[in-house]
Amino acid sequence: MNMNELLMRPAPEAARALVGKILVRRLPDGTVLRSRITETEAYFGESDTACHACHGRTKRTEVLYHRAGTIYVYLCYGIHWMLNLVTGPEDDPQAVLIRGVEGASGPGRVTKYLHIDKSLNDCLLGDELALEDDGYVPPHVTASPRVGIGYASPEDQARLWRFRAK
DNA sequence: AAAGTGATCATG
């Protein structure tokens, strides 16, 4: 599957489709890390009260309005970097949070494992970080409610936008 | 169950 097309799709579809794809991280020293995505979450635009952009554009959320394939990285709880991939149409703030890859379970661990921090924020996929599809299809992907979004509306909390390979 | 940790954003 073409990764650009995949990322053009609405965040919930893209999040589901990204499970099983491979994240390729190329470090400045030439090291290449390659790991399959096992878990994602979708954040679906200004109407999604769980999405950072639900209160519109700010300096931080501006990145979410950029084109699909843009990388959004932010610091959470003062400690953890969160890796997101912007999806959907430009100017529509949707993104997929990478919550797990093979070798690292949990969004904070993913970035630690792949050496990702704020320096990748607002970069495009392709060089330092890229997606690959090797044709692997995860045998079973479950959908469940997103975690850590207690501030969102009950309807948005209930959406099954967390996707995990079994 | 709760702490550790710091950028971000809305207040004043």
Place this chain on the structure above:
DNA sequence: ATGATCACTTTG
């Protein structure tokens, strides 16, 4: 300027 709020992890 200050304070509240976190898309988490670890420890007990």
